[in-house]
Every structure is written in structure tokens, then in C-alpha cells.
Amino acid sequence: MRSAYGPLRAREDASARKNNQVYELGIVIGMVLILRLTDEQERALTLLAEAQGVGKREAAVCAIIEAAAPHIHDARVRALARHGRDRYALLLDRLAR
Secondary structure (H helix, E strand, C coil), X not given: CCECCECCCCCCCHHHHHCCCEEXXXXXXXXXXXXXXXXXXXXXXXXXXXXXXXXXXXXXXXXXXXXXXXXXXXXXXXXXXXXXXXXXXXXXXXXXX
16 A cells, blocks of 8 residues: 555555555654544544545544644643742742741
């Protein structure tokens, strides 16, 4: 299978190819993710893609990013809070008195 990210090969079983249920998601240049879907998941992805006016690949990528965003945001906020707490520890102690 040829990917937009280069001549990468992915193994697929014959039934998945026949039913068009294998998608390549480019995560990083040179990396491919094979996504195997049930018929119900395939229909849901098709409906999502149609509703968004994009292809199935783009709909899947957007769904992954949307699902990950709150977790990434929370982790970043915690890291920034830790950094601020460490950086201003003496000042925070003085203000607390």
C-alpha cells in the first residue's frame, strides 16, 4: 500500500481490503497507523466525514485530536502550575504569612 507519507507497506487481510475497512492515518512522516473498524464503526466514520465535509481519514484524525485535547491541556496546565509554584515558592511563602 502506498502512503502519502512515502512508500510504506502495510499488511491487510483480504476481507478488510474487500470491505474498505482499513485506513492509514499519518501520525508522523514515515509512520502509519492501520485502523480496523467494525461495520458499525465504519458507518459512524462515514457519517462523521459526511457531516464535516471531509474524507474519512481527516474525520478520524480530527476525532483523535479532539479526544486528546483536554488531556493534553490538563497536563500542560499542571506542568505550568508546578513550574510557577517552584519558581515563586519564596514569594508565595512570604505572601502566606
